[in-house]
Structure formats: C-alpha cells, structure tokens
Amino acid sequence: MSSRDDILAQLRYKSVIEMPYPDLNQSWIKFADPIETFIASVTAVGGEVVQVDRETNLTEAIDLLPVYRTAKMVASCSTHAPIEGGGLDDISDPHDLENLDVFIADGVLGVAENGAIWLTDEKLPHRVALFITQHLILTVRRQNIVHNMHEAYQQINVTKPGFGVFISGPSKTADIEQSLVIGAHGARSLTVFILDW
Amino acid sequence: MNQTPQPHAVKSQAFVENSDKAHWHDEALWFIREKRDKQVHGIPEWERLRETASQIKGHTLSKLDTYLIAFEEKATALGAHVHWAKDGREHNQIVYDILRKHQVQRVVKSKSMLTEECHLNPFLEKHGIEVVDTDLGERIVQLRQETPSHIVLPAIHIKKEEVGALFHEHLGTEIGATDPKYLTEAARHHLREKFMDADAGITGVNFAIAETGGIVVCTNEGNADLGVSLPKLHIACMGLEKLIPHVKDLSVFTRLLARSATGQPITTYTSHFHGPRDGGELHIVLLDNGRTALRQNETYSEALNCIRCGACMNTCPVYRRSGGHSYSATVPGPIGSVLNPMQDAATYQSLPFACSLCGSCTDVCPVKIPLHHQLLTLRNHIRLKGHLAWSKKIAMALTARVLGRPLLFRFFGAIARRGMSVWPGLLNNRFNTWGKQRDLPEPPAASFASWYKKNRKDKKV
Numbered sequence: 001m002s003s004r005d006d007i008l009a010q011l012r013y014k015s016v017i018e019m020p021y022p023d024l025n026q027s028w029i030k031f032a033d034p035i036e037t038f039i040a041s042v043t044a045v046g047g048e049v050v051q052v053d054r055e056t057n058l059t060e061a062i063d064l065l066p067v068y069r070t071a072k073m074v075a076s077c078s079t080h081a082p083i084e085g086g087g088l089d090d091i092s093d094p095h096d097l098e099n100l101d102v103f104i105a106d107g108v109l110g111v112a113e114n115g116a117i118w119l120t121d122e123k124l125p126h127r128v129a130l131f132i133t134q135h136l137i138l139t140v141r142r143q144n145i146v147h148n149m150h151e152a153y154q155q156i157n158v159t160k161p162g163f164g165v166f167i168s169g170p171s172k173t174a175d176i177e178q179s180l181v182i183g184a185h186g187a188r189s190l191t192v193f194i195l196d197w
Numbered sequence: 198m199n200q201t202p203q204p205h206a207v208k209s210q211a212f213v214e215n216s217d218k219a220h221w222h223d224e225a226l227w228f229i230r231e232k233r234d235k236q237v238h239g240i241p242e243w244e245r246l247r248e249t250a251s252q253i254k255g256h257t258l259s260k261l262d263t264y265l266i267a268f269e270e271k272a273t274a275l276g277a278h279v280h281w282a283k284d285g286r287e288h289n290q291i292v293y294d295i296l297r298k299h300q301v302q303r304v305v306k307s308k309s310m311l312t313e314e315c316h317l318n319p320f321l322e323k324h325g326i327e328v329v330d331t332d333l334g335e336r337i338v339q340l341r342q343e344t345p346s347h348i349v350l351p352a353i354h355i356k357k358e359e360v361g362a363l364f365h366e367h368l369g370t371e372i373g374a375t376d377p378k379y380l381t382e383a384a385r386h387h388l389r390e391k392f393m394d395a396d397a398g399i400t401g402v403n404f405a406i407a408e409t410g411g412i413v414v415c416t417n418e419g420n421a422d423l424g425v426s427l428p429k430l431h432i433a434c435m436g437l438e439k440l441i442p443h444v445k446d447l448s449v450f451t452r453l454l455a456r457s458a459t460g461q462p463i464t465t466y467t468s469h470f471h472g473p474r475d476g477g478e479l480h481i482v483l484l485d486n487g488r489t490a491l492r493q494n495e496t497y498s499e500a501l502n503c504i505r506c507g508a509c510m511n512t513c514p515v516y517r518r519s520g521g522h523s524y525s526a527t528v529p530g531p532i533g534s535v536l537n538p539m540q541d542a543a544t545y546q547s548l549p550f551a552c553s554l555c556g557s558c559t560d561v562c563p564v565k566i567p568l569h570h571q572l573l574t575l576r577n578h579i580r581l582k583g584h585l586a587w588s589k590k591i592a593m594a595l596t597a598r599v600l601g602r603p604l605l606f607r608f609f610g611a612i613a614r615r616g617m618s619v620w621p622g623l624l625n626n627r628f629n630t631w632g633k634q635r636d637l638p639e640p641p642a643a644s645f646a647s648w649y650k651k652n653r654k655d656k657k658v
Contacts, residue, residue: 003281003287003485004281006283007265007281007283007437007483007489008262008265010490010493011261011262011489012262013493017259018256018259018260019255019256019258020252021253021256021442022249022252024445024446024449029240029241044462045461045462094427095427098389111463113452113462114452114463115462115463121474126426127422127426127474128422128423128427131419131423131466132423148448148452149449149452150448150449153444154445158409158411158444158469158471159275162470162471162473163469163474164469165422165466165467165469166466166467167465167466168462168464168467169465171418171419171465172465173334174350174459175334175351175352176333176337176352176355176360176380176381177356177377178225178350178353179357179378183385184333184417184420185331185385185388185389185418185423186419186466187419
C-alpha cells in the first residue's frame with residue numbers, strides 16, 4: 001500500500017462526525033475613513049505614504065525620493081510610472097537583478113486594517129524583483145483600498161496568475177533580542193503612492 | 198532511537214540558574230504578549246474571528262480525506278508535484294530524492310518547524326548537501342549548532358552579545374559588536390550570497406487551499422520569497438493539518454496569525470503559490486507523522502487546529518521562565534506539551550506537568566484549542582500509560598491516603614503545625630521541591646476544623 005493510500009485509510013478508519021462549516025458572511029471591521037486608516041497602517045508597519053492627485057506627475061514625484069535619486073540600478077513594471085528601458089523583459093536570469101536598488105510596481109488593492117498591498121506577477125517577468133530590490137515603490141489606486149481582509153479576498157483572484165503576495169511594509173526582523181530592524185532580506189524601505197484616480 | 202531527555206523540571210533548573218537571563222527571557226516574551234494584546238484590542242470581532250477559525254479547522258479535520266484529495270487534484274492540475282509521507286524518514290527521503298534528481302548541492306530553507314520535526318537538515322548534510330537556514334533567528338541557532346527554542350522566535354534565548362561573538366567567528370563582524378542593526382546587516386549580506394548560489398529553495402507552508410491547490414507562506418523577512426524565486430526548484434513541506442477548504446478562509450487566518458504571533462496586523466509577506474513558476478518546478482510534500490493518529494483521538498484532536506503562532510508560549514508563565522530548550526522538543530510550550538506526549542508518552546512524560554493550569558494559553562489561542570484542559574487530562578493519560586515519574590506516584594498515593602482519612606489527616610495536621618514551628622526542616626527539606634527558593638509560610642496555631650468549630654458551628658452561615 002502506498003503512503004498516500006495508507007494515510008487516507010487512516011483518515012477513514014474511524015468515522016468522524018462532520019463538523020459544520022461556519023458562515024463567513026459576517027459583519028467585519030469597517031473604518032470611518034479607510035484611506036486614512038490605510039495610511040496609518042502602512043506607516044505603523046514601517047512604510048511611507050505619498051498621496052498624489054491627477055495633476056501631479058507621478059514620475060516627477062518618484063524622482064524626488066532620495067532612494068531613487070541615489071539609486072544606480074532601477075526598474076519598473078508599473079504602468080503608472082514606467083521607466084524608459086527599465087522594464088524586466090530584457091532580463092533572462094533573475095539573478096541579474098542582484099544589484100537592483102529600486103523597483104516600482106502597481107498594487108492591485110490595499111487593505112486598510114493592516115496596510116497590506118496585493119500584487120501579482122502578471123506583469124512581472126521576474127517576481128524576485130519585489131524581494132531582491134533594496135527599496136520598493138508601490139502604487140495603489142485610492143478607489144482600490146478596501147476595509148479588511150475579507151473584502152480583499154473577495155476581490156482578488158489568487159489562482160491567476162500563479163503568484164500573488166500581500167506586502168505590508170518593508171522587510172523586517174526582530175530576531176536579535178526583539179529589537180526591530182527594518183531591512184532583513186527584502187526591501188529596506190517601502191514607499192506607497194496612493195493615486196487619486 | 199532518541200535518548201530519553203531529562204525531565205522538564207531538571208532542564209529548567211539550568212535555565213533559571215542564570216537569574217538575570219531568565220528574567221530577561223520572561224520579560225522579552227511578555228513584551229510580545231503585550232504587543233499581541235494591543236493588536237487584539239483593535240479588532241472588535243476578535244472573539245468571533247477565533248470562533249470562526251476554530252470552526253473552519255474543525256470542519257476541515259472532519260473531512261480531511263476529501264480535502265486532501267481535492268487539494269492533490271487541483272495542485273497537480275496546476276503543474277505541482279504532490280508527495281505523501283507517513284513519517285519523518287519518508288519525508289526526508291522524498292526531499293532528498295528530488296534534490297538528487299536535480300543534482301542540487303546548495304539549498305536555502307526558510308523557517309519550517311516541520312523540517313525541524315523531521316530533522317531534515319542533518320539528513321541532507323549527511324548526503325553532502327549544504328542546507329542554509331535563512332530566517333535570521335534560525336541561522337543564528339544553526340551556526341550555534343542548536344535547535345530553535347521557540348517556533349516563531351527561534352533565537353529568543355540568545356543575547357545580542359552572544360550573537361555578536363557568533364557572527365564575529367562565522368561572518369567576520371567586528372569583535373565585540375552587539376548592535377542588532379549592524380548584526381542583521383551582516384547577516385543580510387552573508388545570506389544574500391547564499392540566496393544567489395542556491396540550487397533549490399525549501400519552505401514550510403502556513404496554509405494549503407483545497408479549493409484551488411495553492412499554498413500560502415508567511416514571513417516577515419522575505420527569506421522564503423527570495424529563496425524560491427531565484428532557483429527553479431521549490432520544495433514546500435507541510436503537515437496534513439495545514440489544509441483549509443477555501444480561499445476565503447484565508448481572510449480569517451491571515452487576520453489572526455500575525456496578531457497572535459508577534460503583535461503585527463499581518464506578516465510583511467503573505468505569498469500565494471499556485472503551481473510552479475514558468476520553467477520551474479514545485480513539489481509539495483504532505484506529512485502525516487502521527488497527525489492521523491491524533492485526529493482519531495477525540496480528546497486531543499483539536500490540537501491539530503494549531504497554526505503555529507506561538508502565542509501560547511509567549512503567555513505561558515512556565516515557558517517564559519524555563520526557556521524552550523527545557524522541553525527537549527521541536528515544538529515547546531503549551532501546544533508542544535500536548536503534541537509531543539501524544540506522539541511519545543514515555544519520552545515526553547514530564548511535559549504536561551510543566552504547567553500551572555492558569556489557562557492563559559487557552560485564552561490567547563487564535564484557534565481555540567482547549568490547551569490547559571488537555572494538559573490536565575494528559576496527566577492522567579501519562580499515568581494510565583504507566584509513565585508517571587516515581588516521585589509523583591509515591592507522593593500522590595500518600596496524599597490520597599491521608600486526604601481520604603479524616604482521622605489520619607487531623608493527626609498529620611497536628612504534627613505538621615507543631616513540628617514546623619519547632620523544627621522548620623521537617624517539611625522544608627531537600628525532598629520537598631516546593632521548598633526550593635521559597636520559605637514555607639508560618640504554620641497556623643490551630644486547624645481550620647477547630648477554628649470552624651469554635652466560630653461558626655452554632656451560628657447561621
């Protein structure tokens with residue numbers, strides 16, 4: 001008997017009464033101003049937020065960021081802030097992104113309760129860019145900010161494409177004496193641009 | 198195979214000997230418990246969330262065979278390879294066979310208690326494969342040739358001075374450096390090299406979705422994502438109990454996990470993998486290792502609800518004051534004191550007694566495992582299996598005799614009251630562990646029975 005059959009036989013050996021599945025359609029937390037809460041949440045997890053309106057040129061706003069000004073290698077998969085020749089299409093091996101300083105990508109939605117931003121690799125030839133970059137810049141449209149995780153999972157499609165991630169703040173660790181250190185393995189900083197359109 | 202470890206009480210003795218460090222350990226964990234409380238108080242529906250999570254887990258476990266088959270079918274359709282392992286040995290062999298087939302020499306691994314449970318690292322190293330733990334805390338304990346002392350904070354028992362000395366030796370940091378930021382930066386550089394050189398990435402799994410065949414991995418450092426998005430081979434190892442039925446269930450668990458674990462609203466990275474990436478391979482290893490047996494046990498099966506947040510450890514007065522290594526087990530603390538004796542009552546007989554029955558673990562558990570109730574009944578389970586320590590056996594037999602006979606009780610009570618005032622060493626001696634590091638109270642002049650007779654007998658109560 002294979003281990004698979006053996007495990008399944010073990011699970012069926014003793015009948016267990018089927019427990020009911022709960023109703024998830026409950027009232028979950030909502031905020032008076034989800035945008036304001038989202039900004040507070042991103043800030044609390046170590047990120048920075050910049051709100052831009054229609055009149056602002058996003059590329060110019062990004063240009064003003066010190067991390068961007070001092071960067072040697074930058075890349076963008078953002079449709080809102082593309083970089084001339086800075087896409088990832090020409091890169092065949094993800095290891096070539098080792099020295100990436102700044103990466104810009106578009107978030108699908110933002111979650112007010114925890115500052116998380118949902119991203120997929122639909123437009124990312126190399127998902128590693130999100131993690132290997134020294135500094136990460138994400139955009140999220142104001143209208144795509146939801147109150148809580150329940151709303152978030154209702155709106156996203158986790159199966160297509162095959163990779164999706166909620167990112168909440170920059171990479172961090174507190175493994176040495178519980179001292180919080182920003183910039184463990186992933187991005188050392190996260191800047192979120194909330195687009196007012 | 199395993200040598201029977203020393204009982205928890207004996208190992209804790211060594212831990213509490215360093216009073217300053219033990220005190221610091223206690224406070225460090227309580228600090229996390231307080232951070233958890235702060236998060237929890239911001240969520241008005243917290244109790245409803247816990248209840249819902251518990252119901253989802255209960256439901257899934259009651260139909261685990263159906264959900265496992267559904268998961269396998271969906272995951273396979275997405276192009277992943279699903280493997281089934283009955284025990285740690287088979288699990289390790291499966292992982293090794295995959296690595297060998299791909300001629301892998303260097304592996305980066307993100308935190309996975311399951312691979313610790315299976316002792317995967319020494320097994321792979323024996324076969325000449327370099328395994329690097331990439332979670333900072335796990336890397337620290339790996340370099341010290343130790344095991345994690347906490348499931349979420351593997352290096353919580355280590356002081357920054359010790360990390361400094363360790364990194365000086367292995368990573369060439371400046372001698373005497375103790376700044377966590379500096380040390381973390383050094384580890385970042387060291388591990389980036391490992392990520393760049395790795396041929397394969399191994400991760401644990403926080404949740405596996407039956408409905409879609411996907412897996413979810415949560416980290417704060419980003420190490421799991423770096424580890425599996427550079428090399429083409431990703432092996433994900435999971436216990437059978439990690440399954441959940443639907444994608445929407447993730448909304449409940451992602452809200453509970455990090456708040457309970459570290460007092461964060463969500464982990465920094467919550468990554469969802471559905472099938473391998475283009476040109477890559479994804480293997481998912483499902484491990485039983487006693488889980489199906491535990492599920493058949495109605496009294497303790499709820500322990501399988503566990504999502505490995507570690508909240509029960511952070512709050513446990515015994516864990517905080519005795520350290521994770523005193524439990525001699527991969528999973529320490531309250532949940533470990535249930536899981537380990539259920540798997541091996543003889544080896545872990547002392548663990549259910551490493552508990553004051555205060556119930557704090559049950560209060561904080563995000564999936565409502567009745568931990569302290571289980572720990573209480575487990576003591577009887579240990580006794581029935583014949584593994585009770587002789588000291589406890591004798592003490593309990595004697596106590597039962599005396600308490601069951603009023604005359605005898607009164608007699609010994611009188612002796613103790615008189616004797617203790619004349620000769621304190623009568624009860625407070627080396628045979629009485631309760632007298633260690635504390636004085637016994639002043640003996641009362643008279644017994645409660647005689648006081649009651651005098652004061653209340655004729656009065657209405």
